[in-house]
Amino acid sequence: MNKETALARTEAVFNTASDYFDAPALSFWNRFGQRTIDQLALNSGDRVLDVCCDSGASAIPAAICVGSTGQVLAVDLAESLLQLGRQKARQQGLNHIEFRAGDFESLGLPDESFDAIVCVFGIFFVPDMVAAVRExxxxxxxxxxxxxxxxxxxxxxxxxxxxxxxxxxxxxxxxKQFTPWDRIREPDALKALLEAGGATQVEVFAEAGTHTLDTPEDWWTMCLGGGCRGTIDQLDTAAQQRVRDTNLQFLQQQQIQALNVDVLYAISAKRNS
Known part of the structure; x- marks a missing residue:
């Protein structure tokens, strides 16, 4: 699959998934976005770029950290998610954050424009991740x-x-024979990616946690609000119902109330000139 096709597919899936993206069952977006920003130790007045920003799970915490003297540019392919982000920013009075539609590999922004750059659950959608890190x-x-x-x-x-x-x-x-993040799902692989792209002082933190399900139905909401939506929408209505029923029956019978979730956080620096 070429880059243009991959980007178009990702954009379409997440535009569609936006109807469930901010549902309470998907609170993990905010949790992991906040955790990412917490590890950056941003300063008041910093300029931050957040790429693959979705509806602002990391961009909004970044805007709060840098304050009104700072600036956050949040970029994503999916305009529907950006609209959600704009609404949340307005509700919180965050006038120093801009949500912009675009491909972060071709923004055309000047060199050395930002104090910090963030990409949460997005780098693996890019075919050439090393080139993306360089950019x-x-x-x-x-x-x-x-x-x-x-x-x-x-x-x-x-x-x-x-x-x-x-x-x-x-x-x-x-x-799918593999998921996009399989290429960097090990700490060493993620560290190697960043170093290959030119990053220095790379530190990777692995976090093994869980995500609570209030009801089995929460899992189906998660499927509809994420990358699985693209697969579900290719099924006819009857097949979608059978898949849903199979999933909910499993969760009910096994009395599963939480799902395992492993996350990798990588923080790195750019070498001083």
């Missing part, structure tokens, strides 16, 4: 910090496995 570092001032957050090995299990088994039973052609 992010180009826009970062010397001594500035780059934060990349990605999924680890164990993501939303055991429900994720059941979901894909149910998809296989309906449409084997829709089952």
């Amino acid at each position: 992010l570092l180009r826009m970062l001032r010397p001594g500035g910090k780059l934060a990349i957050t990605s999924w680890g090995k164990n993501v939303f299990e055991p429900a994720n496995r059941v979901f894909w088994d149910a998809i296989r039973a309906e449409r084997p052609d829709l089952v």
Whole structure:
């Protein structure tokens, strides 16, 4: 798949998923976005670029940290998610954050424009991740910090496995042989990516946690509000219902009230000139 096709597909999936993206069942977006910003130690007045920003899970905490004298530029492909971010920023009176539609690899922004750059759960959608890291570092001032957050090995299990088994039973052609983040799901692989792109002082923190389900239905809401939406929408109505029923029955029978979730946080610097 070429880059243009991959970007168009990602944009379409997340524009569609925006109707559930900010549902309470998907509170993990805010949790991991906040955790990423917490590790950056931003200062008042900093300029921050947040790419693959979705609806602002990390951009809004960044805007709060840098204060009204700072500036946050939040970029994403999905205009529907950006609209959600703009609404939340207005509600919180954050006038120093801009949500802009675009591909972060071709923003055309000047060199060394930002004190910090953030990419949460997005770098793995880019075919050439090393080139993407280089472009992010180009826009970062010397001594500035780059934060990349990605999924680890164990993501939303055991429900994720059941979901894909149910998809296989309906449409084997829709089952992915690997997920985009598989390339960097180990700490060493994520560190190697950043170093290959020119980052220095790379530190990777692995966090093994859980995400609570208030009801089994929360899992299906999560599927509709994330990357799985693109697969679900390719099923006919009857097949969608069977997949949903299979997932909810499993969770109910096994009395599963939380899903495992592994996250990797990488913080790195740009070498001083």
